[in-house]
Amino acid sequence: METNILYTHKDLVEKSKSGNRNSQYQLYELYVDAMYNISMRMLGIKEDAEDVVQESFIEAFKNIKSFRYESTFGSWLKRIVINKSINHLKLKKIPITPLDQHEYHISEEVNDPVVSNDINKIKDGIKILPNGYRQIISLYLIEGYDHIEIAEILGITTSTSKSQYHRAKKKLIEIVNTL
Amino acid sequence: MDDFEKYIVENKDVFDEHKADRSKMWNNIESSLDKDPKTIRLWRSPLLKLAASILILIGTYTTINLFITATFNHNSKNNIVHQELRDIDTYYKDLVSFQIQLVKNNPKLQPEDKEEFLSFMDELDEEYNTLKLEMAKNLNNEFILEAIVNNYKKRIELIENLLKQINDSKKSNDNESYIL
Numbered sequence: 463m464e465t466n467i468l469y470t471h472k473d474l475v476e477k478s479k480s481g482n483r484n485s486q487y488q489l490y491e492l493y494v495d496a497m498y499n500i501s502m503r504m505l506g507i508k509e510d511a512e513d514v515v516q517e518s519f520i521e522a523f524k525n526i527k528s529f530r531y532e533s534t535f536g537s538w539l540k541r542i543v544i545n546k547s548i549n550h551l552k553l554k555k556i557p558i559t560p561l562d563q564h565e566y567h568i569s570e571e572v573n574d575p576v577v578s579n580d581i582n583k584i585k586d587g588i589k590i591l592p593n594g595y596r597q598i599i600s601l602y603l604i605e606g607y608d609h610i611e612i613a614e615i616l617g618i619t620t621s622t623s624k625s626q627y628h629r630a631k632k633k634l635i636e637i638v639n640t641l
Numbered sequence: 642m643d644d645f646e647k648y649i650v651e652n653k654d655v656f657d658e659h660k661a662d663r664s665k666m667w668n669n670i671e672s673s674l675d676k677d678p679k680t681i682r683l684w685r686s687p688l689l690k691l692a693a694s695i696l697i698l699i700g701t702y703t704t705i706n707l708f709i710t711a712t713f714n715h716n717s718k719n720n721i722v723h724q725e726l727r728d729i730d731t732y733y734k735d736l737v738s739f740q741i742q743l744v745k746n747n748p749k750l751q752p753e754d755k756e757e758f759l760s761f762m763d764e765l766d767e768e769y770n771t772l773k774l775e776m777a778k779n780l781n782n783e784f785i786l787e788a789i790v791n792n793y794k795k796r797i798e799l800i801e802n803l804l805k806q807i808n809d810s811k812k813s814n815d816n817e818s819y820i821l
Contacts, residue, residue, distance in 0.1 A: 469757075483671070486674075487667065490663075490670065491663070494661045495657065495659070495661050496657065497661075498659055499656065499659050502659050503656065512661070512665075512666055516666050516669045516670050518672045520670055520673045523674055535651060540729070581648070581649070581652040584648075585655060585658070588656075594817075595684040603646060603649045603650055604649070604650075604656050631645075631646070635645065
C-alpha cells in the first residue's frame with residue numbers, strides 16, 4: 463500500500479496515462495462532483511460550470527503524461543478547474559477582484575460578532591456575495607489555498623489578496639448577520 | 642484564523658452541495674477524447690519545427706553539394722585523362738605524318754618501295770582506326786591503349802627502317818664513288 467498521499471490512485475493514473483478509457487472513467491467518477499462544486503462556487507452558473515469541468519477533464523486526460531506526482535492527482539486536477547474557471551470569468555469580462563480602493567485598504571480585524579454559527583446561513587451568504595469577494599472567500603476558506611497561491615491564480619499581489627480577503631470576510635459577516 | 646473562519650473550514654463539506662450530471666458530461670468528455678486520435682506530435686514546439694526545417698535544408702544542401710562536387714571531380718578527372726591521350730595522339734600523328742612526308746618527298750626511293758611502305762602505313766592506319774573506335778567504347782581497357790601505342794611504335798619503326806635503308810644506300814653509293 464502506498465503510504466505517500468501523493469500517490470493516491472496511482473494505479474488509475476498510470477493506466478490512464480497509457481490511454482485506458484476505463485481507468486479514466488474511474489478517475490472521473492471519483493473527482494467529478496468535487497470539481498463540479500469547485501467550478502460552481504467560482505462561476506455560479508450550472509451550464510458554465512459543466513462546460514468548464516468537461517474541458518478540464520479533457521485537458522487533464524490529454525496531458526496526464528505530464529503529471530509527475532508533484533502533487534496529488536486531485537489537487538492537480540483542481541488547479542486545472544480553477545484556472546479554467548478564472549479564464550472563463552475573464553472571457554465573460556466579469557471582474558474577478560473589485561477595483562474599489564483595495565490597494566489602499568489597511569487590513570483590520572473584523573469586530574462584528576457573528577450572530578449565528580449556522581453553516582447553511584453562511585453558505586447562502588457566500589452565494590450572494592459580489593463575484594470577486596465570493597471567489598476569494600471560496601479559494602481561501604473552502605479550496606484551502608493560501609494567499610501566495612491565490613495571488614498566483616488571480617494574477618494579483620499577495621497583499622492585494624490579503625486585503626481583498628479581509629474585505630470579503632467583513633462583507634460576508636454583514637450579510638450573514640442580516641439573514 | 643478566527644472562530645468564524647475555522648467554523649467554515651471545518652464544515653466545508655457542506656459547500657459540496659451540487660451533483661454533477663455525470664453521464665451527460667462523461668459522454669461529452671469521451672466523444673471529445675475520441676475525436677482526437679492518439680497522434681504523436683513530435684513537432685509541437687515551434688522551436689523544434691524551426692530546427693527540423695533547418696536540418697532538412699542543411700541536409701538537402703549537403704546532398705546536392707556532394708553530388709555536384711562528385712560529378713565535377715569525375716568530369717575533371719576524365720578531362721585530364723582525355724587531354725593526355727589527345728596530346729599523345731597528336732604527338733605521334735604529327736611525327737608519323739612528318740616522316741611519311743619525308744619518305745614521299747625522297748627522290749632517291751624507288752616507286753615500288755614507296756608504294757610498299759605506304760600500303761604498310763595504310764594497314765597500320767586501319768588498325769589504328771579500329772583501335773580508336775574500340776577505345777571510345779571502353780576507355781579503361783589497358784590492352785587497347787597498349788595496342789595503340791604499339792601501332793604508333795611500329796609505324797615509327799617502319800619509317801626509321803626505311804630512312805635507314807635510304808641512308809645506307811647513300812653511304813654505299815658514296816663509298817663506291819670513293820672507291821672509283
